[in-house]
Amino acid sequence: SNTVELHYSFTDNEHRIDAFVQNRCEHELLSLMKELTKYFEIEFSIETELTKAGGIRKNYKLKPNNLTKKDKKQIDIAVRTAICTALITSFVINPLSIPATKIISNLMDKILEDKELAEIEKEKAREESKSLKLDNIKKQQEIESNAQLKISRSNFYEILNDYDRLDFVEFSEEDEQKNKIIVYQKIPQTDFDKYIIQQDTLEDEIIENAMVAIVSPVLSKNIKNI
Numbered sequence: 001s002n003t004v005e006l007h008y009s010f011t012d013n014e015h016r017i018d019a020f021v022q023n024r025c026e027h028e029l030l031s032l033m034k035e036l037t038k039y040f041e042i043e044f045s046i047e048t049e050l051t052k053a054g055g056i057r058k059n060y061k062l063k064p065n066n067l068t069k070k071d072k073k074q075i076d077i078a079v080r081t082a083i084c085t086a087l088i089t090s091f092v093i094n095p096l097s098i099p100a101t102k103i104i105s106n107l108m109d110k111i112l113e114d115k116e117l118a119e120i121e122k123e124k125a126r127e128e129s130k131s132l133k134l135d136n137i138k139k140q141q142e143i144e145s146n147a148q149l150k151i152s153r154s155n156f157y158e159i160l161n162d163y164d165r166l167d168f169v170e171f172s173e174e175d176e177q178k179n180k181i182i183v184y185q186k187i188p189q190t191d192f193d194k195y196i197i198q199q200d201t202l203e204d205e206i207i208e209n210a211m212v213a214i215v216s217p218v219l220s221k222n223i224k225n226i
Contacts (some may be wrong), residue, residue: 001085001173001181002062002078004033009055009186011167017056018163025159026058032152033060033088039143040084040132042071059174062088075131079124083134086111086182089171092153093184095194100144104134150197157195 006029008017030046037044043066049059062085064077071077090107091100111117111125133139143149160166172183187195 001175002081003049003174003178004060004062004085004089005172005174005180006058006060007055007170007172008057009167009170010165012165014165015056017165021159021163022056025156028152028156028159029092030060032092032149032156033062035146035148035152036088036091036143037062037084039134039139040080042067042075042077042080044081044084076124076128079121079128080132083107083111083125083128083132085173087134089173089182089184091149092156093171093187095191096150096154096197097194100146100149101137101140104140104143108134153195154197157192161189161192161196 006026008022010017033046037046042064045063045065047061047063049061051057051059062081064081067077086107087104090103094103108125108129112122114122117125129135160169166189168186168188170184170186173181175181
């Protein structure tokens with residue numbers, strides 16, 4: 001798979017959504033996706049594609065780019081893209097109570113136990129997992145401690161939680177031919193609280209010797225070289 005599909009469904013069965021609500025929540029989803037792609041050691045662009053009938057659907061396609069000849073020789077790009085797509089979807093559909101270490105472990109177990117997947121593909125996935133160190137506790141904990149991932153997921157659901165017409169959201173994965181690989185369970189709006197960070201949930205992060213720049217748009221426009 002290389003595409004994540006987001007499906008909004010509404011209580012009145014009408015195929016419309018407030019443009020600002022959609023823009024805000026999908027900004028958070030894209031932030032989460034971009035943050036997770038950083039762990040895959042290749043650069044991904046994320047493209048949107050034509051939506052389909054039935055509710056409102058949005059497709060996000062992961063496209064590897066700027067690959068060197070060395071990258072192309074050393075890694076299986078299709079497999080790595082598929083793992084990245086699966087991890088993004090797994091992360092966004094799992095509530096706060098499930099740690100990232102568990103999400104990653106369950107994801108790799110699911111891939112390697114898939115009866116429909118050929119053994120050669122499982123071996124490729126296993127090798128890419130080792131290369132990315134996704135089977136490494138330290139790497140899993142690094143993802144677990146990434147507060148931005150939790151905040152973006154929380155903001156996505158919090159924005160939609162205030163939208164009265166929404167019934168549920170649903171995520172699925174598609175391949176290059178638009179075949180659905182996995183359709184995940186629908187997440188009703190009544191369950192969104194399980195994904196939203198409450199006050200004091202996140203631990204404070206202390207950054208030593210941080211440089212903080214405060215720029216006023218009014219001042220910056222009137223600064224002159226002397």
